[in-house]
Amino acid sequence: MDNHVDFIYLNMNEVKGLLPSYQDAIKIVESVFVAHDENMAILPNKFALDLEHIYGGHLNIMPGYLADLDIQGIKLITAYINNWEKGLPSAMAMINLYDTKTGAILCIMDGSLITLLRTGAATGVGAKYFANKNSKVAGFFGAGAVAPYHINCVLESVPSIEEIKIFDIREEQAENLALQIMRERGIKAYKVSTHEHVVRDSDIVVTATRMPKPSTLVKKEWVKPGCFIAATGQCYELDYELPLCSTIVVDNMEQCKHVHSGWGFSPLFDNKIITFDDIYADMGQIVNGKKTSRTNEEEIFIMWARGIGTEDVATGYYVYQEALKQGIGTKLRVF
Numbered sequence: 001m002d003n004h005v006d007f008i009y010l011n012m013n014e015v016k017g018l019l020p021s022y023q024d025a026i027k028i029v030e031s032v033f034v035a036h037d038e039n040m041a042i043l044p045n046k047f048a049l050d051l052e053h054i055y056g057g058h059l060n061i062m063p064g065y066l067a068d069l070d071i072q073g074i075k076l077i078t079a080y081i082n083n084w085e086k087g088l089p090s091a092m093a094m095i096n097l098y099d100t101k102t103g104a105i106l107c108i109m110d111g112s113l114i115t116l117l118r119t120g121a122a123t124g125v126g127a128k129y130f131a132n133k134n135s136k137v138a139g140f141f142g143a144g145a146v147a148p149y150h151i152n153c154v155l156e157s158v159p160s161i162e163e164i165k166i167f168d169i170r171e172e173q174a175e176n177l178a179l180q181i182m183r184e185r186g187i188k189a190y191k192v193s194t195h196e197h198v199v200r201d202s203d204i205v206v207t208a209t210r211m212p213k214p215s216t217l218v219k220k221e222w223v224k225p226g227c228f229i230a231a232t233g234q235c236y237e238l239d240y241e242l243p244l245c246s247t248i249v250v251d252n253m254e255q256c257k258h259v260h261s262g263w264g265f266s267p268l269f270d271n272k273i274i275t276f277d278d279i280y281a282d283m284g285q286i287v288n289g290k291k292t293s294r295t296n297e298e299e300i301f302i303m304w305a306r307g308i309g310t311e312d313v314a315t316g317y318y319v320y321q322e323a324l325k326q327g328i329g330t331k332l333r334v335f
């Protein structure tokens with residue numbers, strides 16, 4: 001009887017070579033949404049070890065289980081807003097996968113790129129179901145690590161897009177990302193200098209900034225009828241008027257209920273201006289066809305995606321399977 005426990009370690013470079021394509025990542029995230037809708041997933045609430053008041057950062061702990069893949073795992077991800085001053089990414093993650101029958105560790109891998117890809121892919125899923133079919137213009141707030149993944153996944157899901165606008169308080173970041181998108185995708189992309197310019201006439205708006213406190217970047221009066229807005233993370237860039245005239249969908253209702261007070265839409269919930277009953281659907285209900293997506297060209301949709309550990313486990317499992325197939329990674333022994 002082999003009573004050793006061995007696992008594979010995958011560093012960031014190895015993970016990079018094993019990632020699914022944008023299209024495949026979109027399919028993986030879609031299947032995660034479906035798994036939740038069919039009670040084929042377990043997702044304990046993510047929780048944070050909060051050192052914001054001491055060091056300006058926190059450690060998020062995000063476990064998940066997927067029955068169809070028969071895999072369990074956990075992502076541990078830190079977020080330190082001022083890391084760019086030290087030349088480090090704001091967010092750094094590791095994903096651990098475990099055998100469901102014995103609990104033995106199977107793989108420890110970098111989770112930073114997986115986080116970026118699955119987050120962009122969730123926006124891609126939203127754009128697929130909620131963007132108007134003739135969408136031509138997309139505006140993006142934030143040109144940080146996750147931004148190129150949002151842009152690429154939107155372009156994969158909505159091939160009619162012809163123009164990309166990017167705003168970032170660090171202007172050179174927006175400029176460089178626009179050049180990268182033009183080079184890689186052969187599409188018109190440019191930096192803009194005002195919040196209004198990002199939003200006006202845009203068929204899709206994506207918010208992915210990292211700010212020390214909530215601040216309105218997207219005003220209701222600028223938003224084009226029929227716009228699809230993907231608000232990721234804490235969802236703290238939107239005018240509080242916007243949810244009142246929009247249809248809101250979420251990646252996962254339970255996770256969204258546990259957002260920090262004072263952040264995102266929480267003041268609206270705290271003051272009972274909206275309740276969770278006002279949220280139209282979980283993405284799983286949309287992908288599974290239990291609720292309709294867009295029925296007219298005027299309705300504004302907001303997708304609030306907090307990010308869920310099962311997306312990381314599913315994408316990490318894909319990477320792990322590829323590593324086994326291709327013989328990549330360092331085999332390590334626990335005992």
Ligand SMILES: NC(=O)c1ccc[n+]([C@@H]2O[C@H](COP(=O)([O-])OP(=O)(O)OC[C@H]3O[C@@H](n4cnc5c(N)ncnc54)[C@H](O)[C@@H]3O)[C@@H](O)[C@H]2O)c1
Nearest residue numbers: 090119142144145146168169208209210232233305306307
């Ligand atoms: N929902 C999810 O699953 C998920 C996953 C990953 C990241 N996120 C969120 O996405 C956001 C971006 O993540 P990231 O890893 O790209 O962060 P990052 O730190 O790499 O980049 C953030 C960017 O936002 C810019 N920014 C800060 N204030 C701004 C403002 N007022 N206007 C415009 N731009 C501004 C910064 O200059 C920076 O370029 C974060 O809020 C993060 O929490 C969500």
